[in-house]
Amino acid sequence: MEIAAASSAMSYTAFPPMGMGSGPVRAEKQQTQAQKELSEEEQRQVEELKRRDAEVRAHEAAHMAAGSGLVRGGASYEYEQGPDGKRYAVGGEVSIDTSPVRGDPEATLAKAQKIRNAALAPADPSSQDRSVAAQASQMAAEARMEMAKQRQEGGDLAPANMGLAASGNKADIYSSIQNDRDARPALLDMFL
Incomplete structure (x- = not known):
């Protein structure tokens, strides 16, 4: 800097x-x-x-x-x-890598959470910060869905560590994702 x-x-x-x-x-x-x-x-x-x-x-x-x-x-x-x-x-502005980790939804989820944390790090996030955080939340939701899909295909229908309903039902998954998104305020940056 x-x-x-x-x-x-x-x-x-x-x-x-x-x-x-x-x-x-x-x-x-x-x-x-x-x-x-x-x-x-x-x-x-x-x-x-x-x-x-x-x-x-x-x-x-x-x-x-x-x-x-x-x-x-x-x-x-x-x-x-x-x-x-x-x-x-x-x-x-700070340029940050926002690409998903190919073939690894768990790593993508961890990366999305770090991107979101970076976007929300300043005391007063800008509108661009909020936009990047929203994109990171979307990336996290997609990673969670991919993880649930992999667990269903593997016979494990109890994705408890993801906070999803044990049924694996898409409606339950979407509801869980929305609840998770609502629990954390959405907010990286161009600060002008």
């Missing part, structure tokens, strides 16, 4: 420009001087951009942590330049 735009104002310049003295120059003093040049409205805009940058980075970090092993690369960000000339993250 790129942290450059959110770095602390307490950094030091190791080698000051020529003619600036021999000691390090505090970036904080430079920032204070730059803020004095900004109007109050521009300072408010900078503070809002800083808040938004931190929020976006935390949101995407939550996806990356919860989706560990499924995340493709790191987070990518959309930036806006503030009145102070710095770039602030105002949107972002």
Whole structure:
């Protein structure tokens, strides 16, 4: 994750420009001087951009942590330049592998649950997060149905570990899937 735009104002310049003295120059003093040049409205805009940058980075970090092993690369960000000339993250996304595991409904179910958890990881999921979570719930339902079908074909009609009715009846299976979906709120991400 790129942290450059959110770095602390307490950094030091190791080698000051020529003619600036021999000691390090505090970036904080430079920032204070730059803020004095900004109007109050521009300072408010900078503070809002800083808040938004931190929020976006935390949101995407939550996806990356919860989706560990499924995340493709790191987070990518959309930036806006503030009145102070710095770039602030105002949107972002994390790419995640949402393909089912071929020929293994149990692994697909576990993967779907992890995708859903990654989608719901941020404190305030976006509409895109909710959409990915809904797709993961659908993938989980299909995996459960495939598991039930395999158990029926194998003579085991008591899929108790899946939370399904022992009868194997499709209506019972669909009802169980719907109850499971209702028990957990549906919610991964493009945060803009």
